[in-house]
Amino acid sequence: DTGVSQDPRHKITKRGQNVTFRCDPISEHNRLYWYRQTLGQGPEFLTYFQNEAQLEKSRLLSDRFSAERPKGSFSTLEIQRTEQGDSAMYLCASSSKGQAEQYFGPGTRLTVT
């Protein structure tokens, strides 16, 4: 059984560019979560999906951020018009139905120059 995978692992982009990250959850996990983590802080919730439905979005998530999970399997997180403040580790996690435990992928480290 493979774990959660994320791609790319690192991304350097210039301010104003759009970026897209991909997450593949553990197979059979129906819930998928996105978090963001900056240095010295715990992960901060962004949004989550149950199957293909997006059930919750953080109030902190600006309209430059959008996430999809079109077939209930992998998910993408897009950031439009990136800003330096978007520099962070973007973490994806998944969990199975009826369970609270979430398992994280390796993360995508975004640097906006």
Added chain:
Amino acid sequence: QKEVEQNSGPLSVPEGAIASLNCTYSDRGSQSFFWYRQYSGKSPELIMFIYSNGDKEDGRFTAQLNKASQYVSLLIRDSQPSDSATYLCAASLLAGGTSYGKLTFGQGTILTVHP
């Protein structure tokens, strides 16, 4: 007040000692509690979870939960230098019946185990 609070440390213990990590939470609706270990530059790794009041043991790790005091702790016995990492406490609400949602994390406690 932060929803989940931890002492950021650093906490330094000698090899072989017991490391005690603490966490408090503000939302009484929180149902499930988790401890993640995070090495520098890596993603969080789930090491313990607890749902009921009392203690839960797994190898060298013991998680303790006191819902009346809104307090969670993690004890690491026989600490090893490889336990040196940031330990994140997280809480989850039971939303809409039986489904669980997001995790709310504390800022993490840095643990250093010195030989």
